[in-house]
Amino acid sequence: MRVEQNHRGQMAAMSMPALVFTVGMIAFPFLYTIWMSFQTYSSTGQVTGWGGDNYLRMVVDGQFWNGIWITLYLYVLSLVMQLVLGTGLALLLFRAKRLPGIVRSLFISPFMMPPVVAGMMWLVILDPSLGAANWILTSLGLPPSAWLASPVLVVPTLAMIDTWQWTPYVALIVLGGLQSLPPSVYEAAEIDGASRRAVFFRITLPLLLPTLVTAMILRSVDLLRFFDLIYITTQGGPSNHSMTLNIYGFRVGFEFFQLGYAGALMVTLSVLVLGAVMAFNRLRAVVEW
C-alpha cells in the first residue's frame, strides 16, 4: 500500500513538467487575453483603466459590426460552396473507385500548399491588368473584373480562393463517410425500387449528415478565424470591405497598439467560434443515426 502511494507520488512528480508546460503554453495566453480585454492601455503601454469599457466600445464601433458582418458573409458563402462542391467531388471519386496516384496527389495538393503561397499565386492570377483570370474573361468576350480590388466582389473572390484550397479536404472527409456506409442498405434500396435521385436524397444524404456536420465543424473553426489569405491579398481592403473580425482585431492590436480593445475583439471572436462548434455538436447529435 505504502509502496503504491510512493509510486503514485513519483508518477505525479514526473508528469509535472508536462503539466506545467501545457498550462503555460495553452491556458496562460488565453487567460491573459481575457485579462487584457478588461483593461485599457495608453499608447505607451501603461494601464489606464480597468472594467468593461472595451466591450462597451465594441457595441458602438461601426468597424466591429462591419467585421462581424464580413466574417459571417465570408463564412457562410465559403462553407456552402465547400460543402456542396466537396460532396459532389466525393461522389464522383466514390463512383470512380480506383484513382491513379497522380490524380490523388494533384487532388490533395491545394490544401497542402501554405496559405501564403496560395495567396501570392492567386494575387498573380487575379491581377486586374496582368492576371490570367481577366485574360480568360476578355478572351471570351466578357468585361474584365477588378476581383480583389472590387468592393462588391472581394468577399466572393476570397471565398472562391478558399474554396479552391479547401474543397478537396472536405471531399476527402465526405469520401471517408461514403466508404463507411453499409453496402447492403443500397442493395435493399435497389430491391425497393428507389431511383438514383431517391437513393441520393432519401438515403445517401441523410446517412452522410453526421459526416457533413463533422466537416462543417472543422471548416467553421478555420473560416471564422479567416486571416492569412486576407492578410496576403487585401489586408482588409478595399476600404474595409474584407475586414473580418480577425483582421480588424489584428490591426487594432498591432497597428494601433490598443491591446485591451484587440483582446476584447479576440475574446468575442473566440466566443463566436465556440458557439458555432457547440451548435454543430448539437446538430450532430440530432442527425446521428
Place this chain on the structure above:
Amino acid sequence: MASITIRNLVKNYGGVTVIPGLDLEIADEEFIVLVGPSGCGKSTLLRVLAGLEAIDGGELMIGDRRVNEVPAAKRDIAMVFQDYALYPHMTVRQNMAFALEMRGTEPAEIASKIEEAARLLDIRPYLDRRPKALSGGQRQRVAMGRAIVRDPQVFLFDEPLSNLDAKLRGQVRAEIKMLSKKLKTTMVFVTHDQIEAMTMADRIVVMKAGIIQQVGTPEQVYENPANLFVASFIGSPSMNFLPVDVQADGLRLADGSLLPESLIARPSGGHDRLTLGIRPEHFELVQEGQGLAAEIELVEPLGSDTLVHVSAAGQEVIVRVSPDLRPQSGQRIWLSPAAGKAHLFDPETEIRIDGTGKAD
C-alpha cells in the same frame, strides 16, 4: 405467388466460375432452403434470383416470366438480408413504407399495410423507433415486415438468423416457418446451418462448389444422402465413416470384425473397398465379444441423450446413446450398426451405392 425455374444458370466473377450451370425447379408456395458450406454459391444464387447480380448464362423464370434482364425492383421479390439492411436513419414505419412510396402507393394504403404487417409480426410498439433502438430479434422482424408489406411473389432470405443468439434463433426459425404457412408465398432461404435447413424446408437443396449435390425433403436428404458430402453435411454430429473391405461373407472392418449381410446388404458390382457410413444414433450396443469393439474416450451428456466418443477400428466414432446408460470414459463397449440403417459409399466417386445400387 409464383414458381421459380432455373435452367442451366451460369454465374462468373471475373474469370472465376461460381455457378457452372445449375438447374432447379421451385414450386409455387414452396419453402426451399439452400444449404452448404461457405463459398458453395448459395448466397450467389440467391443474389442472382434477387437481381443484385447479373446472370452470365442460362435462364431464370419467376412464374412464367423470364427475368434474366429484369431489374431487381421489377422482379416482384422481397429480400431479408443477413445484417437486415434496415435504413438506419428511418423509423421502423418509414423503413416499411419506403418501397411502397417508391411505387407510388397511396398513403392511406401504405398505413394500413404497415399496420397489418406490424400486427402480424408483433412490432406495433416499435413503429416509431429507429433500428438502433431495437434488439437483434426486433430488427429481424422489421426486416421481415419490410418484405411483407410489399406483398411479393417470392421471399428471399440470406442467412437472416445468423446474427441472433441460439435461443432467439430457434424462436425466430419457428416464427418464419409459421409465417410461410400463413402468407402462402414461395420462399427461398439460404443458410449454412443444417438444423435450420432440416427444420424449415419443404425441400432442401444441398450445394457444394456451385453444384447441387442433392434436392429432397429433409427426410430424404437425411435418410438417403446422395453422396459422402451430403451425408457428412446434414446431421449433427456428422455421420461416422469407416473403411470396409468387401468379402464373400460380408463387409470386414479395419479391426477384422465382420458385418454380416443381415445388417447391411453387400452391393452388386465389383468393389473391393467401400466407405461405410453410420449416423451416431444408428449404433446398437451388443453383447461383449460381438460386433465392433470400442473404448469410450469422451462422454458428452446433452440431457435428452448422450454423445459418446469412442475409439473403434482405429478411428474416432461418435455414438448417440440413452442417458440412462451412464457411460464412463475408459469403458469398453461393443457396437453394431442398426439393421438397414447403415450406408455404403464408393470411396472413388463418393456416391452412395447401397439400396438400389445408386443414389436416389
